Amino acid sequence: MEEPILTIVVPCYNEEAVLDETTKRLRTVLLQACRDQLISFRSTILFVDDGSNDRTWEIIDSAAQENQEITGLKLSRNFGHQNALIAGMETARPYSDCVITIDADLQDDVNAIRKFLIKFRNGYDVVYGVRDKRDTDTMFKKNTALLFYKIMERLGVKMVPNHADYRLLSRRVLDEFVNYQEENIFLRGMIPLLGFKSTKVYYNRAERFAGESKYPLKKMLNFAIDGITSFSITPIRMVTYLGGTVAGIGFLIGLYAIIQHVLGHVVTGWTSMIISLWTIGGMQLIAIGVIGEYIGKIFKETKHRPRYIVEKRLLSNESFVTKAL
Numbered sequence: 643m644e645e646p647i648l649t650i651v652v653p654c655y656n657e658e659a660v661l662d663e664t665t666k667r668l669r670t671v672l673l674q675a676c677r678d679q680l681i682s683f684r685s686t687i688l689f690v691d692d693g694s695n696d697r698t699w700e701i702i703d704s705a706a707q708e709n710q711e712i713t714g715l716k717l718s719r720n721f722g723h724q725n726a727l728i729a730g731m732e733t734a735r736p737y738s739d740c741v742i743t744i745d746a747d748l749q750d751d752v753n754a755i756r757k758f759l760i761k762f763r764n765g766y767d768v769v770y771g772v773r774d775k776r777d778t779d780t781m782f783k784k785n786t787a788l789l790f791y792k793i794m795e796r797l798g799v800k801m802v803p804n805h806a807d808y809r810l811l812s813r814r815v816l817d818e819f820v821n822y823q824e825e826n827i828f829l830r831g832m833i834p835l836l837g838f839k840s841t842k843v844y845y846n847r848a849e850r851f852a853g854e855s856k857y858p859l860k861k862m863l864n865f866a867i868d869g870i871t872s873f874s875i876t877p878i879r880m881v882t883y884l885g886g887t888v889a890g891i892g893f894l895i896g897l898y899a900i901i902q903h904v905l906g907h908v909v910t911g912w913t914s915m916i917i918s919l920w921t922i923g924g925m926q927l928i929a930i931g932v933i934g935e936y937i938g939k940i941f942k943e944t945k946h947r948p949r950y951i952v953e954k955r956l957l958s959n960e961s962f963v964t965k966a967l
């Protein structure tokens with residue numbers, strides 16, 4: 643039987659500091675897996691340059707010239723981590739039996755790839771890489787992440803806790819995935835929706851090999867809000883309940899005010915008035931904001947803009963295959 647073709651998709655945004663080491667380690671793992679007949683010798687590593695403004699593309703370009711198993715894709719500008727992943731997955735789909743996505747910064751243990759492949763060979767279509775311990779992350783990042791998983795769970799979004807975007811997908815899953823044409827992408831929420839037989843592989847998350855995180859606090863917060871609002875309409879439902887509750891309280895206060903009026907105590911109540919003015923005003927603003935989030939999403943979705951634009955594509959696997967023949 644012919645071994646399956648694997649493509650490792652690596653999104654890169656200003657990763658010049660780590661790329662040489664990443665290439666080295668991924669090649670080692672890939673070649674070993676080939677020798678062990680876990681995967682075909684036609685397997686490749688696909689680097690996706692997400693509009694970097696450092697030397698990232700030059701490094702990918704020269705690595706591709708030196709090594710047959712390395713290919714590259716250059717996006718026309720920075721489209722964001724999730725879009726870069728999709729660009730890689732969609733590019734790899736026609737010529738791959740399975741795809742593994744992994745960050746460029748070597749935080750995800752490359753040795754888990756072997757375990758992913760063994761699971762795949764045993765019939766799993768989705769393999770999630772799950773961080774065992776997060777002791778290399780700061781307390782802050784760990785706790786905010788945990789809170790995020792809790793909130794998502796409460797809102798009814800199925801997600802694998804402590805799993806980021808390190809995973810294996812089979813060709814079958816990718817074929818279904820391309821039918822999800824939404825603009826607001828949150829892969830961690832989307833993949834479990836696809837179904838198929840899935841499993842987890844645990845690994846220890848290391849520190850970034852070099853360079854800085856491309857996810858500062860603001861981006862993290864935006865990512866979390868996007869994740870929630872793309873997958874759950876519970877916040878809007880909560881606004882409805884909130885409105886109902888406030889209206890109920892308002893009705894009671896109205897009764898109270900009428901009684902006070904009848905009894906002739908009209909000047910009292912300044913305090914309650916000021917309090918309700920601000921509370922209700924604040925709640926209304928929050929409510930409008932939440933609804934606005936969803937309208938914003940609808941606005942984006944209706945435009946059907948492309949999720950990424952490819953500027954350049956290096957030697958593809960198809961030509962690699964013919965060259966190898």
Ligand code: UDP
Nearest residue numbers: 653654655692722723726745746855856857
């Ligand atoms: N990344 C990307 N586009 C972006 C931001 C990040 O392709 O706009 C890539 C980045 O190069 C890395 C991965 O996404 O390979 C994860 O980013 P990072 O390691 O900075 O995130 P963190 O691990 O700090 O959450």
Ligand code: MG
Nearest residue numbers: 745747749850
């Ligand atoms: Mg990282």
